[in-house]
Amino acid sequence: MAPIPTPPTEPSDSPDAYVGLAADRAEHLARERGWSSVRALAPGTIVTMEYRVGRLNFEVRDGRVARAWKG
Structure with a gap:
């Protein structure tokens, strides 16, 4: 029997942490995280x-x- 797949995970930081940042900086930071x-x-x-x-x-x-927001 095949193993049950592990669902993908996502970073645990809050989307609210990006509000107010310059868009290019926020995108770079999000990818780093x-x-x-x-x-x-x-x-x-x-x-x-x-x-x-x-x-x-x-x-x-x-x-x-x-x-x-996530998703």
Whole structure:
């Protein structure tokens, strides 16, 4: 019988830690901390809401992270 797969993990840091940072700095820091996917979105961008382990989303206004969330 095949072993039960281990679900992927994601970094344990809080998305709130990125709010207020310059977008490029926040993306660099997120990748250093182990986020496999980082996406920067303009305010009001329409996105699908499926949850992806390891993805960090940033809403960027005037070059700074205004909001951050997992998935």
